[in-house]
Amino acid sequence: xxxxxxxxxxLVIALVARPAxxxxxxxxxSPDVSIVRIIAALVISLMAGAGLVLMRRRFPARTGPxxxxxxxxxxxxxxxxxxxxxxxxxxxxxxxxLVQCGDDEYLxxxxxxxxxVLRSGPVAPSPPTDMHGEGSPR
Numbered sequence: 001x002x003x004x005x006x007x008x009x010x011l012v013i014a015l016v017a018r019p020a021x022x023x024x025x026x027x028x029x030s031p032d033v034s035i036v037r038i039i040a041a042l043v044i045s046l047m048a049g050a051g052l053v054l055m056r057r058r059f060p061a062r063t064g065p066x067x068x069x070x071x072x073x074x075x076x077x078x079x080x081x082x083x084x085x086x087x088x089x090x091x092x093x094x095x096x097x098l099v100q101c102g103d104d105e106y107l108x109x110x111x112x113x114x115x116x117v118l119r120s121g122p123v124a125p126s127p128p129t130d131m132h133g134e135g136s137p138r
Contacts, residue, residue, distance in 0.1 A: 094111040107119040
């Protein structure tokens with residue numbers, strides 16, 4: 001019952017309270033902004049936010065914020081030559097990355113002192129998989 005009473009009290013206060021009273025007390029003039037302009041600004045803002053969400057879904061983390069618009073316009077339609085296959089953090093300051101460039105793979109250690117190629121060679125063939133993608137039988 002007290003929740004209903006609080007709800008009614010908040011509704012009454014919201015209907016009775018007028019921003020013009022506060023402006024009159026402070027000596028300010030009324031803003032004279034129509035409700036149509038406020039609703040139009042809200043709709044435009046929501047549409048812009050939805051557009052950004054859709055763009056981010058279409059172009060996930062492989063593109064940065066500056067490249068998303070170029071990718072949307074077709075700027076990244078060409079094939080990439082360099083791919084980061086996997087990256088693992090091995091300490092607080094070092095990463096090991098497996099990078100593919102063309103037909104070669106490179107295992108690179110990246111740390112604060114610089115980068116070192118640990119291993120390089122041709123791309124390893126992928127292991128055969130069955131129809132379920134679980135690999136070859138053991």
